[in-house]
Amino acid sequence: MNPSDRPPFAAASAIPPAAEPRRQRADGAEARQQLLHAALRLFAEKGFTQTSTREIAQAAGANLAAISYYFGDKAGLYRAAFTEPMNCVGGDTALCNQPGLSLRQSLEGFINNFVAPLKQGELVQQCTRLHFREMLEPTGVWAEEIDNSIKPAHAALVSLLCRHLGLGEADDGLHRLAFSITGLALQLFVTRDVVSAIRPQLIAQPQAIATWAEQMVAYAEAMVGIEAARRSQTPVQLQAPSLAADRSAS
The missing domain is CATH 1.10.10.60 (Homeodomain-like)
Structure with missing residues (x-):
């Protein structure tokens, strides 16, 4: 040896x-x-x-x-x-939490930075496989990554959500919201092989990934809106398509 x-x-x-x-x-x-x-x-x-x-x-x-x-x-x-190869996942989330930025601008910065490595193609697939292997066969590097990168990024996201929701302190519900928003982007890394098998054009090109990221920003913004309504006990109105519209589309 x-x-x-x-x-x-x-x-x-x-x-x-x-x-x-x-x-x-x-x-x-x-x-x-x-x-x-x-x-x-x-x-x-x-x-x-x-x-x-x-x-x-x-x-x-x-x-x-x-x-x-x-x-x-x-x-x-x-x-x-x-x-x-994945060092820009999450990006510098603190830069997304600026007083002059709207909620959408903050979420755009966070999600776009998070999904940016996906544009490296096969390289990021290998990175994801290595991360999975590290979880199964730990060397200590994954624990370092959690402490040095993931925890600070999560804390910064929680901070910007507190600011936009007007909260002085984060509770469990806000942490659930932060994890859920991160999950929108994280699932692209975890399920990349599945997406490639079912609908490859969704992640085949950098522009396709950017389009999906833009959609995720809208989803994340809606999630924040639902959380704000939940805290104010205001019913959230969800518009369903009419039967007539469904019939005409078909």
Whole structure:
């Protein structure tokens, strides 16, 4: 076994904390990307412990030493493959929570940033598979992602919802609303293979994804409206199409 392939801790799949990033040469960007993409594919297929650095280097057409140069070690490469391709999911939600922005503008910023990685096509499918594998075979990186990215993004979304609903403090109902809005975008990542099998044109092109995101913004805005009505105990009027309209359409 290559020494760099041994699990970093006694626990077979634990990943040590991230080290300081190594300064990268400008002419090494392409080589680094090739290593990153090869590692992403292999880690998603086989997991951390069953993937060797030699195998990754060979798939990327690179020297084994390049992994140490660009990522430090196998654990650093795994962390980069796990986080970098999807690092704009959720975006900087705090920027969407500005006093001058309307509710729709805030939701547009959040949802558009969240679904932006989907425009990378096959790459994001591999990222999703790696995230699923990490949940089944945890190394600790997923827990880091929750603490460092997901919790702050959720807190920022809750904050902007509090502001637009005029609430001083978030309760369980508001957190449910925030999770539900996030779920609109998250389900595209989880069900991408299903959507591709049933209605591929919905996500086949970046413009198609943008169209779906625009529709999600409208759904999210409606959800906020329903929550506001629920809190004010005002009945929500939902207009159903008339039977005459249904017959004429058919």
